[in-house]
Amino acid sequence: MMALLEVKDLKVRVEEREILHGLTLTVNEGEVHAIMGPNGSGKSTLSHVIAGKPGYEVTDGQILFKGEDLLEMAPEERAAKGVFLAFQYPVEIPGVATMTFLRTALNAQRKARGESEYSTPDFLKKVREVSKSLNIPQDMLKRGVNVGFSGGEKKRNEVLQMALFEPSLCILDEMDSGLDIDALRIAADGVNALRSPGRAMVVITHYQRLLNYIVPDFVHVMSRGRVVKSGGKELALELEASGYAQFEAA
Amino acid sequence: MNVAVAKTGGGRAVSDLFASAEGRLSGSPDVIAARREAFESYERLGLPHRRIEEWKYTDLRALVGEVLPLAAAPDAAALKRASDAVKAHAIEGARKLVLVDGVFAAELSDVKALASEVSLMTLREALQKDAGVLKTVSTDAVIALNAALATDGVVLSIADGAQLSAPVQIVHVATAASVSVFTRSQVKVGKGARATIIESFVAAGAKTYQVNDAVIIAVADDADVAHIRLMDDAPDAVNITSQFVTVGANTKLNFFNMTSGAAVSRLQGFITLAGEGSELSINGVNLLQKTEHGDTTLVVDHAVPNCVSREIFRAVIDDRAHSVFQGRIIVRPDAQKTDGKMMTRALLLSDEAEADNKPELEIFADDVSCGHGATAGALDDTLLFYLKARGLPEKQAQALLIQAFVGEAIEQIADDGLREHVIGMAERWLERRS
Ligand SMILES: Nc1ncnc2c1ncn2[C@@H]1O[C@H](COP(=O)(O)OP(=O)(O)O)[C@@H](O)[C@H]1O
Numbered sequence: 205m206m207a208l209l210e211v212k213d214l215k216v217r218v219e220e221r222e223i224l225h226g227l228t229l230t231v232n233e234g235e236v237h238a239i240m241g242p243n244g245s246g247k248s249t250l251s252h253v254i255a256g257k258p259g260y261e262v263t264d265g266q267i268l269f270k271g272e273d274l275l276e277m278a279p280e281e282r283a284a285k286g287v288f289l290a291f292q293y294p295v296e297i298p299g300v301a302t303m304t305f306l307r308t309a310l311n312a313q314r315k316a317r318g319e320s321e322y323s324t325p326d327f328l329k330k331v332r333e334v335s336k337s338l339n340i341p342q343d344m345l346k347r348g349v350n351v352g353f354s355g356g357e358k359k360r361n362e363v364l365q366m367a368l369f370e371p372s373l374c375i376l377d378e379m380d381s382g383l384d385i386d387a388l389r390i391a392a393d394g395v396n397a398l399r400s401p402g403r404a405m406v407v408i409t410h411y412q413r414l415l416n417y418i419v420p421d422f423v424h425v426m427s428r429g430r431v432v433k434s435g436g437k438e439l440a441l442e443l444e445a446s447g448y449a450q451f452e453a454a
Numbered sequence: 455m456n457v458a459v460a461k462t463g464g465g466r467a468v469s470d471l472f473a474s475a476e477g478r479l480s481g482s483p484d485v486i487a488a489r490r491e492a493f494e495s496y497e498r499l500g501l502p503h504r505r506i507e508e509w510k511y512t513d514l515r516a517l518v519g520e521v522l523p524l525a526a527a528p529d530a531a532a533l534k535r536a537s538d539a540v541k542a543h544a545i546e547g548a549r550k551l552v553l554v555d556g557v558f559a560a561e562l563s564d565v566k567a568l569a570s571e572v573s574l575m576t577l578r579e580a581l582q583k584d585a586g587v588l589k590t591v592s593t594d595a596v597i598a599l600n601a602a603l604a605t606d607g608v609v610l611s612i613a614d615g616a617q618l619s620a621p622v623q624i625v626h627v628a629t630a631a632s633v634s635v636f637t638r639s640q641v642k643v644g645k646g647a648r649a650t651i652i653e654s655f656v657a658a659g660a661k662t663y664q665v666n667d668a669v670i671i672a673v674a675d676d677a678d679v680a681h682i683r684l685m686d687d688a689p690d691a692v693n694i695t696s697q698f699v700t701v702g703a704n705t706k707l708n709f710f711n712m713t714s715g716a717a718v719s720r721l722q723g724f725i726t727l728a729g730e731g732s733e734l735s736i737n738g739v740n741l742l743q744k745t746e747h748g749d750t751t752l753v754v755d756h757a758v759p760n761c762v763s764r765e766i767f768r769a770v771i772d773d774r775a776h777s778v779f780q781g782r783i784i785v786r787p788d789a790q791k792t793d794g795k796m797m798t799r800a801l802l803l804s805d806e807a808e809a810d811n812k813p814e815l816e817i818f819a820d821d822v823s824c825g826h827g828a829t830a831g832a833l834d835d836t837l838l839f840y841l842k843a844r845g846l847p848e849k850q851a852q853a854l855l856i857q858a859f860v861g862e863a864i865e866q867i868a869d870d871g872l873r874e875h876v877i878g879m880a881e882r883w884l885e886r887r888s
């Protein structure tokens with residue numbers, strides 16, 4: 205099994221304050237990892253650093269993606285190589301039609317990989333298929349990116365992009381936040397449909413609930429900028445019963 | 455060949471310019487007199503400078519310095535080049551009236567196709583009869599200079615009730631370097647008429663030239679007019695355009711201006727709502743880069759009650775460029791129930807980019823709804839990162855956000871084809887960004 209993502213002893217500062225204090229995590233192809241932890245433990249910070257968001261200073265450690273130094277790459281390079289972050293808070297982009305955005309992004313990634321651009325009919329067919337399976341109405345795709353979308357629609361739009369771009373590493377940051385049970389089920393089904401031997405997923409969540417729908421192979425507990433415990437899916441249930449307090453005290 | 459250069463500010467006589475041009479400026483005796491008077495007025499004033507309130511942000515003495523010699527009439531080679539440029543900037547379906555270096559070029563124009571729907575004269579022809587077109591109420595020096603030196607233009611009249619089947623496109627082509635071009639046109643739109651008027655400014659090889667254009671538009675009652683001005687001048691050009699527009703009652707006028715190109719440009723529009731129940735939609739985009747200076751100055755005069763005016767203006771400013779927006783809304787004492795709004799936003803793409811915004815409301819009536827808003831800022835980093843995280847390189851991510859920003863003004867253009875054409879101009883501007 206090939207290691208897709210290797211985070212080694214990662215230390216990250218934001219505005220002079222260290223948030224991640226030496227975090228280590230290895231994710232192999234085909235695996236689904238859950239990262240759980242209380243608010244403020246650094247889960248989003250980790251996802252942002254992997255995606256390449258500016259404003260984070262890596263002071264130590266490294267992140268390898270398919271053996272390459274991810275931290276040396278611009279965010280768009282990471283995307284083209286197969287890193288995808290479904291944001292906890294997807295932004296609204298007024299004036300940029302969702303369809304235009306999807307096509308521009310997909311073709312930019314393909315171009316960066318030296319692949320030919322999608323033809324319009326192929327692209328439309330693909331978007332239609334995926335959006336249908338995610339219960340996303342076509343007229344939503346004509347609107348500005350996420351503009352006027354409900355919380356659930358925004359999250360489904362993230363899953364739609366994930367399905368279109370076919371990344372090899374999907375990081376889902378609090379995909380369940382703000383979703384009712386039906387919306388959660390649709391989004392989770394979309395994610396499960398993308399599980400494949402060549403693709404890995406990192407599911408970040410505060411609650412065990414999501415993991416009933418997206419069942420992980422491994423569960424990691426994060427607290428205060430470190431992975432403090434790792435185990436199988438049963439760890440999530442343990443946490444549900446005992447809470448995070450035991451780790452917070454540590 | 456004219457070699458005179460009009461010096462300004464320093465007190466040196468500028469009369470050489472007029473004297474050397476006079477042979478080209480034939481017309482009836484009152485035309486000659488009107489030109490002379492206009493020139494004397496210009497001589498007294500000189501080029502506008504920062505101490506003239508209306509020109510505070512666009513000091514032509516500092517930015518332009520001197521008026522270049524008058525362009526010669528185009529020769530066969532110039533007309534050939536102009537013809538290529540006209541083709542390159544063609545708008546599908548539009549019927550063209552082409553002015554090359556300030557002279558009407560019948561052979562490049564769709565005179566025949568237009569003849570059935572509009573009545574058409576050149577400025578030269580019109581001035582054989584009387585000096586009417588040269589007369590505008592203004593004390594502005596550049597307008598006076600235009601009246602003195604306008605070599606040609608088109609004088610169009612659209613009959614009452616006429617529904618034009620195709621847009622009329624006035625194309626200004628510059629083929630000569632180191633010259634100035636003065637044009638003046640007039641468009642009369644009859645009662646109940648419907649028309650689309652496009653003005654395009656393009657270069658055919660010429661780099662350094664100066665355009666001084668004046669347009670006088672009178673729209674009668676119950677008309678529906680779209681007026682689109684597209685400035686695509688050479689990067690070193692100067693373009694100063696003055697518009698005088700009067701709008702009758704129950705009329706719709708939708709105006710759009712695109713400024714891209716030209717080292718120094720100013721569009722000054724003086725629009726008077728002279729009939730009740732009319733709707734004015736004025737929209738514009740300034741796309742500026744390098745050290746370009748682009749000024750849009752609009753005065754909307756609500757002279758009568760019950761009219762609506764809307765202004766949406768967007769400026770995108772890169773490098774060390776400078777955008778100016780001055781918008782004044784005047785509401786006369788009688789103009790009750792006026793609804794006038796103006797919104798201007800500037801997008802600064804570099805630390806050295808500059809935007810000046812001067813909105814002014816002069817309201818003399820008490821039962822009105824008027825307002826203005828202005829913002830200036832950079833691209834949103836959060837949005838940029840989202841796009842990059844989806845695979846868009848920096849420049850492409852910026853381009854998408856810039857297009858969305860200007861889209862708010864461009865989408866006011868009703869005609870799909872014209873809107874696409876304008877979007878195409880914006881895309882070409884984005885590609886030119888360094
Ligand atoms: N941009 C920022 N500036 C300052 N502090 C930040 C910033 N982003 C996150 N933090 C801090 O880092 C810690 C971890 O935050 P985050 O990664 O969002 O946690 P989680 O996603 O696990 O809730 C918190 O204490 C938070 O306040």
Ligand SMILES: [Mg+2]
Pocket residue numbers: 247248249292377378
């Ligand atoms: Mg978080």
